[in-house]
Amino acid sequence: MSAAVEFLFGPFADFAFMRRALVASIALALGSAPIGVVLMLRRMSLFGEAMSHAILPGAAIGFLVAGFSLPAISIGGVIAGLVVAIAAGAATRATDQREDASFAAFYLIALALGVTLISTRGSAVDVMHILFGSVLAVNEDALLLMGGVASISLLVFAAIYRPLLADGFDPDFLRSVQGSGLLYHFIFLGLVVVNLVAAFQALGSLMAVGLMMLPAAAVRHWTQSLVAAVGLAILIAAFSGYCGLLLSFHADLPSGPAIVLFAGGAYLVSLVLGKYGLILHWQRRRHLEA
Template identity: 60%
Template sequence: MSEVLAWPATFVVAPFIEFGFMRRALIGCMALALGGGPVGVFLLLRRMSLIGDALSHAVLPGAAIGFLIAGLSLPAMSAGGLVAGLLTAALAGIVTRHSVLREDASFAAFYLISLALGVLLVSTRGSNVDLMHVLFGSVLAVDDAALLLVAAIATVTLLAVAAIYRPLVVESFDPDFLAAMGERGAVYHLALVGLVVLNLVAGFLALGTLMAVGLMMLPAAAARLWGRQVWSMAAIASAIGCVSGAAGLLVSYHADLPSGPSIILTAGAFYVISLVFGPNGGVLSRRPALRHRVA
């Protein structure tokens, strides 16, 4: 009986006890979830989910330039990705203000340009292995320096969200009311975009540019179906992100699968479960209302 009870614990705990790279990957995923969860919720509430995806690709050219200058150097690639992401956000804002294009269209255009330019830059000097590393990352290869950077970004994100929480919430639901109070909503909008870029740079280091947004938006989308207040959705999103990271790492370890896709697919599984069973707008929760409407 004791052996039967001990087997699940061994299955779950042993990889993280035995291997340092698994522990670092777990801590990195948790840091990404803690910082990305609240940011993803605000993007979801403001209907900017796809803008997060666009910005995740916008960091690629800067990271590629950092790679060309210094190779797989953490400071160079991080700084390049941060500058490129902020520059893309600024350019998209300028285009939106001075043309007929909406913000989502501007981000979509810059996203395609950034992705193609980044892949071209890496391909000119790097190998296919380097390109795959930049695009898809390797959470199992996260070293102490990258872990410290990811943790620092998560800390800055949580402190910043706490500092501007109320205006962000008001601006997400009623920007006209915020303007009537004398607050400049554009400042908080830009602050949120900056936090998005910061967290995408952190996610890029572990999951690569193509999957960095996954651990930000999938838990947020799932949390929307469970929570009713913004703070509860943010907490649920971070919790789902943490569990998805741990479960995805275990799946990749025991099934010998790539870690990044395993983590994102695990988060996707939580989203599908929430879509069906979520009490705040899930499929099953809406069936009585639909039957009442038909009757």
């Protein structure tokens, strides 16, 4: 086996924990990346960030009750995320406060509450694990959760795809054809929460949103087709997982931040070199001004 092949594929061939981490990254890419594309399209990027922190109090309560129990942490995270989403939406509709401000306020409260709860009984290592996760420590139960969430997300996403887009682009048309799009909106919010809970197992509260939003932000500089954007976002997220795990293994770096750094690198490259990036935008402006 050549040195290059050993470098690129050796860690996954030799170590089961690396193979599990790679499968987990691909599952997260399949479930999270399409959700991120729609969040960007609906200008709800802050919602994804807010929800990644909103699940922390529920996960912390699950940790306090049952330790690092996957069912307890997952159920607590889902409940906390839904509570914050409903509370922020209610505050927005009951007052004149903007929705982004409501989500920002609630997610900061949730983040502080979650860290405080963990600190009451856990150690600094527990806090770091909850905040940043450990994709290299993913076990078979967590893989089943991530694979199940990804499969259900893709099926539900396909089922609500058309009305969800109609609700984002022309809610009046959707209302005239099928009634209010509120049901599809809440189903979509549920998909956001469960995908963040699945990512929470591997990437932690602070990094869970990385594979959801960064690939989605990157593809906007390459295509204006939604179908192409979804496919490209999945590829970028999966490739970021693969490259991040390689970097983590060879350079002895934290795996979650390494994965998100590669996704961030893909965004920066797209921002500069993309079809709708800075360089071509600057060239088109010069051509029009000439």
